[in-house]
Each structure stands twice: as C-alpha cells, then as structure tokens.
Amino acid sequence: xxxxxxxxKPNCGKSxxxxxxxGLRQKVANYPxxxxxIKSGAMGEYEVxxxxxxxxxxxxxxxxxxxxEQLTLRVNDDETELVVCVLDATRLERSLVFALQxxxxxxxxxxxxxxxxxxxxxxKRFGHNIDIDGLANELGAPVYALSARSxxxxxxxxxxxxNAEYKNFNPLVPKIPLETTKEVVDFSRALAKTYAINxxxxxxxxxxxxxxxxxxxxxxxxxxxxxxxxxxxxFTWAAPLMDGVETIIAGMAVxxxxxxxxxxxxxxLNDAIFGGVGSFLVFVPQIMVLTFIIGLxxxxxxxxxxxxxxxxxxxxxxxxxxxxxxxxxxxACAIPAIMAARTIESPRKRLITMMTIPLMSCSARLPVxxxxxxxxxxxxxxxxxxxxxxxxxxFGLYMFGIVTALIISALLSxxxxxxxxxxxxxxxxxxxxxxxxxxxxxxxxxxxSGVQFIKRAAPIIFMVAVGxxxxxxxxxxxxxxxxxxxxxxxxVEPIFAPLGLDWRYGIAILMSFLAREVFVGALGTLYGxxxxxxxxxxxxxxxxxxxLPLGTGIGLLLFxxxxxxxxxxxxxxxxxxxxxxLSWGLYAAYGVLAYILxxxxxxxx
Amino acid sequence: xxxWELHKGGTANISHxxxxxxxxxxxxxxxxGFETDQYIKCLRRSIFSGPLVIQIGDCxxxxxxxxxxxxxxxxxxxx
Numbered sequence: 001x002x003x004x005x006x007x008x009k010p011n012c013g014k015s016x017x018x019x020x021x022x023g024l025r026q027k028v029a030n031y032p033x034x035x036x037x038i039k040s041g042a043m044g045e046y047e048v049x050x051x052x053x054x055x056x057x058x059x060x061x062x063x064x065x066x067x068x069e070q071l072t073l074r075v076n077d078d079e080t081e082l083v084v085c086v087l088d089a090t091r092l093e094r095s096l097v098f099a100l101q102x103x104x105x106x107x108x109x110x111x112x113x114x115x116x117x118x119x120x121x122x123x124k125r126f127g128h129n130i131d132i133d134g135l136a137n138e139l140g141a142p143v144y145a146l147s148a149r150s151x152x153x154x155x156x157x158x159x160x161x162x163n164a165e166y167k168n169f170n171p172l173v174p175k176i177p178l179e180t181t182k183e184v185v186d187f188s189r190a191l192a193k194t195y196a197i198n199x200x201x202x203x204x205x206x207x208x209x210x211x212x213x214x215x216x217x218x219x220x221x222x223x224x225x226x227x228x229x230x231x232x233x234x235f236t237w238a239a240p241l242m243d244g245v246e247t248i249i250a251g252m253a254v255x256x257x258x259x260x261x262x263x264x265x266x267x268x269l270n271d272a273i274f275g276g277v278g279s280f281l282v283f284v285p286q287i288m289v290l291t292f293i294i295g296l297x298x299x300x301x302x303x304x305x306x307x308x309x310x311x312x313x314x315x316x317x318x319x320x321x322x323x324x325x326x327x328x329x330x331x332a333c334a335i336p337a338i339m340a341a342r343t344i345e346s347p348r349k350r351l352i353t354m355m356t357i358p359l360m361s362c363s364a365r366l367p368v369x370x371x372x373x374x375x376x377x378x379x380x381x382x383x384x385x386x387x388x389x390x391x392x393x394x395f396g397l398y399m400f401g402i403v404t405a406l407i408i409s410a411l412l413s414x415x416x417x418x419x420x421x422x423x424x425x426x427x428x429x430x431x432x433x434x435x436x437x438x439x440x441x442x443x444x445x446x447x448x449s450g451v452q453f454i455k456r457a458a459p460i461i462f463m464v465a466v467g468x469x470x471x472x473x474x475x476x477x478x479x480x481x482x483x484x485x486x487x488x489x490x491x492v493e494p495i496f497a498p499l500g501l502d503w504r505y506g507i508a509i510l511m512s513f514l515a516r517e518v519f520v521g522a523l524g525t526l527y528g529x530x531x532x533x534x535x536x537x538x539x540x541x542x543x544x545x546x547x548l549p550l551g552t553g554i555g556l557l558l559f560x561x562x563x564x565x566x567x568x569x570x571x572x573x574x575x576x577x578x579x580x581x582l583s584w585g586l587y588a589a590y591g592v593l594a595y596i597l598x599x600x601x602x603x604x605x
Numbered sequence: 606x607x608x609w610e611l612h613k614g615g616t617a618n619i620s621h622x623x624x625x626x627x628x629x630x631x632x633x634x635x636x637x638g639f640e641t642d643q644y645i646k647c648l649r650r651s652i653f654s655g656p657l658v659i660q661i662g663d664c665x666x667x668x669x670x671x672x673x674x675x676x677x678x679x680x681x682x683x684x
Contacts, residue, residue, distance in 0.1 A: 056636045060629055091663045097636050181635055192663065199663040206665065207648060216652045308667040312655035315669070321656070426630065426672035427656060428637070431665040 001047045003079050004161065007071065008086035009098045010053035011301075011432040013118040017086055017148040018050040019440040021158060026444060037448075038070060044162045046081070049074060057101040058181070060425060061345040075109040082166070083113040089123045089130060089145065090202045090433065093192035100184045103141065104177040114142045114166045116157065121147040128197040135195050140175020142166045149438055206433050213305055223309050226302070230293050230328070241285030249278035264473075272469035275521065280461045283333060283517075284450050286363050290332040291449035292442065294325065294340075299437035304429050311427055317406045318413020320344055320427050323353040327405070330360030331398070334569040335453060338576055345425035352412045354576060355586055358564045359405035361398045364517040368560045369397055371520050374540040376553045401561045461515060464567060468511055468518070485511075499559070499595070500552035500602040509559070513591070516565040551605030555598035563594035606680070608659070609673035611647040615680070619643045619661075623675035630672075638662040639676060 006021075008014040019026075022041025039050040051074075052067045059065040074080055083106040087095035099115060106113040115136075123130060136143040144160060146153030160166055178184045213219050253274035260266045297303045303325060311321025322344040330337035337357045344350035361369070373393050381389040471485040480486050481503075489507035496506040504523065512519040520539070527542045564570070564587050573583040611617055619639055622631050638661040639645075648665065649658035656667045 056633065058629065058632050058636070060633055093662045094638065094664050181632055182640075185635055185638075185640055189662070196663065199660075202663065203660060203665060210649065210658070210665075214649055214651075214658065304667070308651075308656055308658070311667075311669060312651065312653055426675075427667075427669040428634075428672055429667050430637075431658065431667055 001042075001079065002045060002081045003074070003077065004043070004046050004048045005071065005074055005080060005083045006048055006050045006086065007083060007098075007102050008053055009055060009088065009095055011430070012053065012086045012088040012091075012095060013148050014050065014053055014086045015441040016438050017116065017118060017146075018048060019444065020148050020151065020154050021161075022048050038067075039444075043158070046161070054098075056098060057105060061343070062347065062350075063342040072105065075105055075111055080109075080111055082161070083111055084116060084161075085113055086116045086118050089117045089119045090197060092130075092196035093188055093199075096188035096191055097184055099139070100178055100188060103139070103175075104179065107177045112141070112166065114144065114160075115139060117143055117145040118148055120145040121150045121152055122202075123197050126197055126201050128201075130195050130197070135191070136169070137172045138175075138191055138194075140171040140173070142169040202433070206431070209434050210305070210431065213302070214308065219305075219309065223306060226297070226306075227328070230290075230297075231331070233289055233293050238286040238289040241289070242282050245282050245285060246278075249274055249281060253278070264476075267473065268469060271473075272465045275465075277458065277462055277465055280458070280515065280517070281454070283363055284453060286332050287336055287453050288446050288450045290329060291336065292446045294329065295442045295445045296437050299435065299442065301432045301434045304431050307429055308431070315427075317409040318349065318352055319406075319409050320346060320349045320353075321429070322427070323349060326353050326357055327360055327402075330357040330362060333362050333364070333453070334358050334360065334566065335572045336449060338569070338572045339452075342576070346427075347425070348413070351577065352409050354573060355412060355582075356405040356409050358566070358569055358573075358586070358590065359401045359408065359562065361401045361561060362566075364515065364566065365560055367517055367520045368512075369394060369557065371523075371540055371543075372553055372557050372560075373397075375543050375548065376550060397557060397561055400558070404562060461568065464515060498602070499555055499598045500549060501556070505556070513563070513565045513567075515567065516560065516563070519560070549602075551602045554605055555601030558601055559594040559598040561594075562590055562597060564590040606678060607674045608645070608647075608668075608676040608678050609657070609670055611645075611657075611659075611678060611680075613647055613650045616644065616646045617678035617680045619645055620677040620679045623677065626675050634676070637666065638664060645678065 006014060006018055018039065018041065021043050026039050026041035037052065040047055041050075042048070051071050052063065054064045054067055057068055057071075059068050075083060083102060085099050085102045087099055103113055117130065117132070117135075120130070130145065132143050132145050142160075144153060144157045146157050148154065178187055213222055253270055257266045257269055260269060294303070297306070307321035307324055309321075310324040314321060314323055323341070325343075326337045326341040328337075329340050334357050337360070338354050341350050341353045341357070344353055373390050377390045377393050379388070379390055383389050383392050468485070471488070472480055472483050474484055475482075478486075481489075485507060486503075488510070489503040492506050492510060493503040496502070496509065499505075501509070504527070508519050508522040511522045523543075524539050527539060570583050570587050573586065574580050577583060608617075619641055621641060622634060622639065626634075643661055646660045647657060648660055651657065654670055656669045657673055658665060658667045
C-alpha cells in the first residue's frame, strides 16, 4: 500500500487533521524501548501514517529519538509516496523551522513534500491573509491552507492528495534544502516577517487567560479546583461504568456456566476467568475516564500550565513539572502513568518519576482500603464535627503514598542509583494557545487507552489467576486450608507473624503480590464467604469479630500503601526502562519497606 | 545580564547562549528561537523563583532558573 507520512510540531493540529483524513478506523503501533505511538489509517488507496509531534529533527528526549528514527526509516521506504508537513498558521515562524528540516529529510530520500497551513480560520478571524502562493514559491513546494477543525479546505486537500495534484506544482525557482540550523532558523525568521500574522494579535487572548490561570492566587485556586474535579471524575463518574462492566461480566458468567454444568470447568470459569480476569476489567472504565479528562486538559492547553505551576515544588524533590501528570494518572492506574512519563525530557527525572509512581494509591488499592478502613474506623465519627473520619483516613492514606513517593524521589535524586541517567535536560515548555478540544482525537485516545491497558496487563493477570486457582483448587475436594495454597500459607505464616497476622492474611498478601485487588476476594474466600468483593461490610464484620488489633490493622493499611503488588506494573516498568533488574529490585524493595512499616505499626501502636 | 534577571514586562534582545550548555540543548534553544538579536519579552515571573514565562518570536515558553541563567541578553537595542 502506498504511504503518506504526516509530520509536524506538537500543537499544530496534526492529530485532528489525521482523523479528518482517515475517518474512524485507525491502528496504533507501539514501539518497544519507549512507548511511542505511531498511528495509521486508510485514505483511499493510501495509508496515512501519523508520527508523534516533535519540536525538531535533532532529538532531545528518548521518545523523540524513537519517533525520528522511525520517521527516517519510513521516509526512505520505497512504498512512501509523499511527506505532508503540518504548520500552525498562527505560529508560522516556529513551524517553519521544523518544516525546513523535514524538507531536507524528504529531499535526501528523494521524496516530495507538501505543506499544510492549519488553523487558517483563526488567521482569517484576526483579519489577516497569508499569501499562500508566495509562501509556496519561497518553500519550493505546494502549500495548502485549511482548517482541520472547521473543515475549510479539507476536501480540496484530500483531492489534491488522492489525484496527486501536488505533482503539478512548479516553483518559480527550484529550492535547495537548507543544511545548517542557523540557515534554517534565519530563513524561517525572514519568511515569518513577510508572511506571518502579527504575533501580538495572536498572543493577546492567550496572555489574558494566562494572567488569570497563572496568577499566584487565582491560578492556584483554579489548579486545585481542576484537580478536585479530576479526582471526583475518576471515582464518581467512572463508578456507574465500572458497575456496568461488573454486571456484564456477572451476566456472562451466569450465561456461559449454565452450559458447563457442575464441576472443575465451571469452577475454573467462575473463579479464575470471570472472578480473576473479570475483576481487572472493572478498572478499564476508570482508566478511560482519566484519559478523557487528561486529554481534555492537554488539548485545551492547560496541561502545560499545570506543569509550570508544579515545577518549582516538585523540583525540591528532584522531579520536574512534567512529573505531575504521571503522578496524577498513577492514582487511577500505574500502567498508563508510567507510559505517560515518556514526555519528561530529563532521563534521570523520568526514571525517578517512573520508580515512584507505584506509590500513588491506584484504584486497585481502593477495595483494600475500603475493607480495612470500615473495620477500624467507625462510620459515624466526625473529625472537627465536619469531616467523616473514614473519609479523613482515606485522604491520609493517599497523602501517605504521595509523601513517601516524594521522600523516595528526593533520596533517589541524591543517590547514585540513577547515576547512569545523569544527563540533565532543563525544564522548558511551550505554552500553547488555548483551544476548545475536538471530540475526534479525544475519542480515539480514550478507546486506545482501554485497548492498550487490556493488551498489556491481561496476559499476566490471566496467567496469575489460573496459577492461583490451580494452587487453591487442588488437591480436589480439599478445603482451602488443606489445598496447596493453604499449605504454602502455613509454611509462610512465620513471615507474617511479626506483623500480627495469621496464615489467612499471609495467603491473601502473597496472592496480592501478583495483583493487589486479589486481597479482598482472597480474604473473603478464606473467611468462607462467597462474593466478598461485593459485600465488604459483611467481610468487615467477620474480621471485626475475629478481633484484629488496631496496630496490626494500621500496619496492614500502610503495607498496602507502599508495597508494589502488581506484576503488570513491573512488566510495564521493565518495558519502559529496559531494565529488568531495576524493575524486580523495586518490587522487592517496596515489599521490604512495606513489611518494615507494618512491623513498626504492629509493634508500636 | 542573563534572562533570569529580566523583570516582568521587561524586554531585551538575546545576546548569546552560555558556551557550557550541552550541544543538544543549545541547538534546541536556537530552533526554539533563542538566537542572537531575537527580541524577547518577560510576560510573567512566578513566586518562590519558579519558572519564568517569556515570549520570543511567535511563541510563549516557560523555563526554569537554571536554564534562564545560561541565556545572556542585552537591553540596549530593543526593537
């Protein structure tokens, strides 16, 4: 299939143009080492390939490097027919730097290039007209002015590509691509002087909004309000969707197991497949809601401002303003959060961010917190007469995770563990124009987040669920205590005795080292309760009757805040850092730290 | 003087970049518009020595102190 490559700077509206050209079906390819998404979709007889936006073709961060390597490879591919370079018509000078670099790359591979001048509607709204023919002659390649948002000029551009009209273009003077950065920058500046819209006109509105959103007082309030809405959305908006998924899985279980009758197959399907794998699918809507909100913030231009606001406080702990988004995402799930860390330019800060993300209280910890908090904290006690003590405890657990992450970041940034990633990339970020997000790229992003999460984590969760089920089920007809898993539990009981916990907790904790959400279900089964996940209050009553001391309970809670009990997270860490030793080392280290904290709480409280 | 010393609302022209800057960083800065004689305006300063916000060419950037101190400016021939 003939290919068209779509390239451009970040924030030039390239994703929306790609969606407008290719429609709703698209494939996302992830490149190993660092996750760089390269999307492709069909347009007539062509395959359009959308490369991630990079500021230039000389790379700074690892994700840019992967993107540029892939681009160079594809440009030289025989199937590649054309390079389409998207420019932001409102920021012509900066877009042209990338455009001229792309021209050199295309000409070296002997491939034609055409330019798209996006956001032309905004330029017109400001009462400016860009001399398209003049610019095309200067660049020595066809230029198409359009707006991917208002669809102005999209049909014409699509026709020009499908009918190869761009081949008819003949510049007045043939253009020799510029080689050095200085030549490129100087020529861009000269062209911008002749053709671009007055920059102060464009930046006026942006600066007005920034005066509010970056103001020390109002800006901080706005930031906190946005974060509050984001947190609310993860937990409240996602709840009905999560219930929906749970109902569907339960329905499927009932439907399918009616054909399998009583026996091993039904037990396996119920416990390992629908119980084990199903309980993990419940988190998918939450990840999609989080991706949606972060997508909204990013496409509107606010995310860059949030990074700016957080940069200074985070820098005290050896982190960057860009670490903020991964940390935030980590409260839904560490997997997309670790992937989001790829935008951090400094390799060292990126590594530290990835290493501490697992300390953010992800949603899989929620059922564990909910169970233990309801055991130890009465629901009708209010702190200062206003705040429900259970709510305050929840907040405290989240804060404990965040504070621990910051302390460990500070220690890591001063230690030599991350020394091989010593190179420091300073913090510099472009503040893009504020724009109303368009639903199409957002829609794809949200769907992809769910698909990628399932693809990455499902195989591991599946293997774990099957493994645990086998250990707990055999020998046949034995109680759980007499099963292989029970024997292991008794064998490891001495390890958990110093924490004040018996063999049942031992097994539940061991099982939850593969995925922590297993804890509640496992404990439920060990207390002889069916459906403990749905009936936390019932299980809490059982644990209460059992008389678990307060210190032991707090220790257990702290254990769950700190321990990295998620094999899927370790797998993601391994994929993103390319360092297996570090990933498993972290798994062990957080386990040991969690153990020490639980021991201290049990001994001292 | 360095860019870090530019007060809010102040304007200047880029004089040069510190020669000790890593090559990849200085190349990127030049591509972003930080080249000799470019006109630059400080739009905002943050509390507690947080990143400053500047306008250069048609772009607005935010950059931290450590980097702003590596960029030298002159306030004599503003345009």
